[in-house]
Amino acid sequence: MTPGRSPVVPTTVRGTDSRAGRPPVLLTLVHGSAVLVAAVSLAVTCWTGLAERGAALAFGLLIVVGELTRWTGAQVREAAPLGAAGALSYALLGADAGRATQHGVAQVVTVVVAAGLLGSVPHIWRGDGRTPDHLARRVLSTGFAAVCFQPLYNQGVFTAWGGPAYALLLLALLALTALCDAVLAAALRHSRTRWPFGPLLRDELRALLGIGSAVCATGAVMALAVAVVGLWALPVFCVPLLLTQLSFRRYAAVRTTYRQTIASLARATEIAGYTPAGHARRVAALSRAVGRDLGLSGRDLTVLEYAALMHDIGQLSLVDPVPAGATATLPAEEQRRIALLGGAVVRQTGVDGAVAVVVERQADPYRQQPVAARIVRTVNAYEEKARDAGPGGPLTALEELRLATAGEHAPEVVEALARVLARDCLTLPRAG
Amino acid sequence: MEAVPARAHVYVAGVALAALYCLHLLPSVRAPWWAVALLAVLYAGGERLTGSFYPVLLAGAFLLPPPAAALVAVPGALLAPVARRPRLLRRIWRASQLAVAAWAASRVHWALGGRDAVVDSDFPYALVPAGAAVVVFCLLLTALDGGILALAEGVPARAAWQGLFVRSLAPIAVHGLAGLMMAVLWRSPYGPVAALLVLLPMCVSWWAFAQYHRERAAHQATIRALVQAVDIKDEYTRGHSERVGQASMMIARELGMDEGRIEVLRFAGILHDVGKLGVPTRLLRKDGPLTPEERRIIELHPEYGHEMVRGISFLGEARAAVLHHHERLDGSGYPYGLVGAQIPESARVVAVADAFDAMTSTRSYSRARPVGTALEELERCAGTQFDPRMVTALVRALGRHGWHPAVTADETTRVPGPRRPVGNRSGVRP
The missing domain is CATH 1.10.1760 (Arp2/3 complex 21 kDa subunit ARPC3)
Known part of the structure; x- marks a missing residue:
């Protein structure tokens, strides 16, 4: 799940480097080396010519189809599993219907680049800005797998190996490639967003267990199956992976819907006049950014976001609205009562129980709170203080929070909030 | 057993x-x-x-x-x-x-x-x-x-x-x-090891499928929570939302709509009054006649409702139904006073379902009327207030299946589907 692209929470809190006017060094490095690898491979292939045109064409076609069906919707780690599996299996292709193949690293990269570019035409046409990153990753990871495998294979190192050992070798190579790809993906996102690297890598590695493992297994199976039955294996054996892709899409679609419904439920307090318009969404977006900065990832971030969206829902049970919905200035007892009421409402909604716990404990002293509850409490207080205070509001609010860290607000959360805001030029993230 | x-x-x-x-x-x-x-x-x-x-x-x-x-x-x-x-x-x-x-x-x-x-x-x-x-x-x-x-x-x-x-x-x-x-x-030559790899993508897709179902169930619970929040405020209309959803579904099915649209119309019926969350409880529970001022406030609820659900993309045309379910065919309704075909079809369906359930259930101001009387009343207003097509469809659907509303809003909505065979796991899953 890629947080910056969530449909509900506005994407304004994103430390992109576009402000700085130049892309970060790491990004340039990755893109530059991908272009270099592609250019060298192309030159070498032009010099030597294509070996086994049939196989090259068939794999190229598979990758084009995979890229064309790439999912630009949202929120999947591997957007084009079929393309990835096709590229990896071509990199690890040793034999075609029993005959050993002759193609080398350069040819693998050339075919992958050509097919990838061809399949990306519609995406580039639509102005999808993620295509360069996607292609760079594809080129580098496929190149890595091919460099590990093709030279050794073409020298006949593996001829003495038994069948099962060979299959396991392919699997090990694929696992290694997947790890490298995860590091690369995390590095790219890190340099684009400046979120901490560790949690991003954790996110990527977790995704490897899901769709990533399916891609690796299909890549290995296709390479082996082509070795046994020839190119017929490709159309037949990519069907299960298509099914996997379909299941993931449906899962992602229902997640999106769910998130939208939660946001609507959160808006109930605004409609009912308990809180100002957009408050829940702003708190959710800022909480998510702070959570990222503090190293939360995966499910923890989702729990934090849902809890932030619904943190005021307890007010629905109040008879009279709190003036301007400003709960942060109420007496502690009252705050805690509203929090408990909110937890009770959240429990009814069928969301993860952890969300209800965060909502319930948002008003406790910070030393007893889980970290998500600390974030919600601090961000909520900041949002309420900064809202009406005019141009200097954010700075004043931050100063007040720093002074209050003795008992109410955790110092590390306040500092994370300050960092997030500094990245965003101290402007309030206004929802569009 | x-x-x-x-x-x-x-x-x-x-x-x-x-x-x-x-x-x-x-x-x-x-x-x-x-x-x-x-x-x-x-x-x-x-x-x-x-x-x-x-x-x-x-x-x-x-x-x-x-x-x-x-x-x-x-x-x-x-x-x-x-x-x-x-x-x-x-x-x-x-x-x-x-x-x-x-x-x-x-x-x-x-x-x-x-x-x-x-x-x-x-x-x-x-x-x-x-x-x-x-x-x-x-x-x-x-x-x-x-x-x-x-x-x-x-x-x-x-x-x-x-x-x-x-x-x-x-x-x-x-x-x-x-x-x-x-x-x-x-x-x-690669043997069973390679064969086992084939199962991995299948297992992953089963996992995703199971997650999908879990998330979907949670989603439905959240929708029900939205509806319950309204029911708490307006206790006379308890169960009204679910029943309107059911009646809308019957009309849509009778009109021969496809399954996707039928489901959307069910949600339209369930959520049509969600904007009442924005109306003070005191007004919703008031027993006597309303002043013009109070009436105006209550009549804001379709717009409040639309404001709440407009971000939920899967609801599609149900969002229009929430906004326009109090419009009348002759243009005397609210909030916009749309006339005839200007009113979205989904809103015309929900309007009939809403009026039908309001008449056949007990309210603070009136006792429940029998189904037959309610249908006669609907037919009398067809053409001025309601779309005659929708009224006819409701009459036909009730004639065929009868009216068996769910008793409470707490009950899970019954979604029609094939019943499981005795071997309870033999349903095919992808």
Whole structure:
């Protein structure tokens, strides 16, 4: 799940480097080396010519189809599993219907680049800005797998190996490639967003267990199956992976819907006049950014976001609205009562129980709170203080929070909030 | 525990005898017993984790002689967890059904020379016997399932078989391709290790599928929570939302809309009054007549509701229904005073359903009226207030199915779907 692209929470809190006017060094490095690898491979292939045109064409076609069906919707780690599996299996292709193949690293990269570019035409046409990153990753990871495998294979190192050992070798190579790809993906996102690297890598590695493992297994199976039955294996054996892709899409679609419904439920307090318009969404977006900065990832971030969206829902049970919905200035007892009421409402909604716990404990002293509850409490207080205070509001609010860290607000959360805001030029993230 | 009719016992016993017949030649068969054992263990494990682990069964049918292929299914089906009683009967049923289907598939595959095709990896010919075997497997499973539905659960025979085969064929065909892939790799130099890799994408897609269902259930609970929040404020209308959803669904079905639109209209009915969250409770519960000022405030609720649900994209045209369900055909409604065809179709459906339920349930200001009287009243206002098409559709639908509203809003909404057969896990999942 890629947080910056969530449909509900506005994407304004994103430390992109576009402000700085130049892309970060790491990004340039990755893109530059991908272009270099592609250019060298192309030159070498032009010099030597294509070996086994049939196989090259068939794999190229598979990758084009995979890229064309790439999912630009949202929120999947591997957007084009079929393309990835096709590229990896071509990199690890040793034999075609029993005959050993002759193609080398350069040819693998050339075919992958050509097919990838061809399949990306519609995406580039639509102005999808993620295509360069996607292609760079594809080129580098496929190149890595091919460099590990093709030279050794073409020298006949593996001829003495038994069948099962060979299959396991392919699997090990694929696992290694997947790890490298995860590091690369995390590095790219890190340099684009400046979120901490560790949690991003954790996110990527977790995704490897899901769709990533399916891609690796299909890549290995296709390479082996082509070795046994020839190119017929490709159309037949990519069907299960298509099914996997379909299941993931449906899962992602229902997640999106769910998130939208939660946001609507959160808006109930605004409609009912308990809180100002957009408050829940702003708190959710800022909480998510702070959570990222503090190293939360995966499910923890989702729990934090849902809890932030619904943190005021307890007010629905109040008879009279709190003036301007400003709960942060109420007496502690009252705050805690509203929090408990909110937890009770959240429990009814069928969301993860952890969300209800965060909502319930948002008003406790910070030393007893889980970290998500600390974030919600601090961000909520900041949002309420900064809202009406005019141009200097954010700075004043931050100063007040720093002074209050003795008992109410955790110092590390306040500092994370300050960092997030500094990245965003101290402007309030206004929802569009 | 529901009683199982005697004829269902006889039916299960018959299928079990057939399964025993399939297995009786086992002692005389020459088969690689370690492969049979490995496949049976795989199947049993997969069945516990995911249900319907057909790729392994079909791989068995492509690799092994028919009696051995039938044996692969038996331990897994007998050991699988069964949620509903009578458990022993369900287990026996499931094991016999699968054994018979696997045996027949293997038999067909063998007769068409599939085994040689698998051993020699003779593509594309290998697809022909495999395809035939998959069709036979699916045919037998669905035929037997239809039989048990008709006999044990009293589903009319036509309804039991209708569409069952067509619905199951596509998922089973994908399972068949995975099974064929397993079989080919199993007999290749790379051996069973490579064959097992085939199962990984299938397992991942099952995992995603299970997550999908979990998330969907949570989503529906959240929608219900939204509705309950309204019910708490306005206690007289308890259950109103669910009933309007049901009536909207009946109208939509009668108009011949597709399943997706019917579902959207159900949500439109359920959520049509969600904007009442924004109206002070005091006004909603007021017993006496409302002042013009108070009336104006209450009449804001469609706009509040639209403001709340407009971000939920899957609701589609239901959002327009929430905004416009108080418009009238002659233009005297609110909030915009739209006329005739300017009013979205979904809003015209919900308006009729809303008025119907308001008349047939007890309110603070009136007692419930009988269904017949309410329909007469609707027909009287058709053309000025309501769309006559929708009124006619509601009258026809009620004439056919009657009106059986859910009692409370807490009850889970009943979504029509095929009933599960006795072997509670035999539904095909992708």
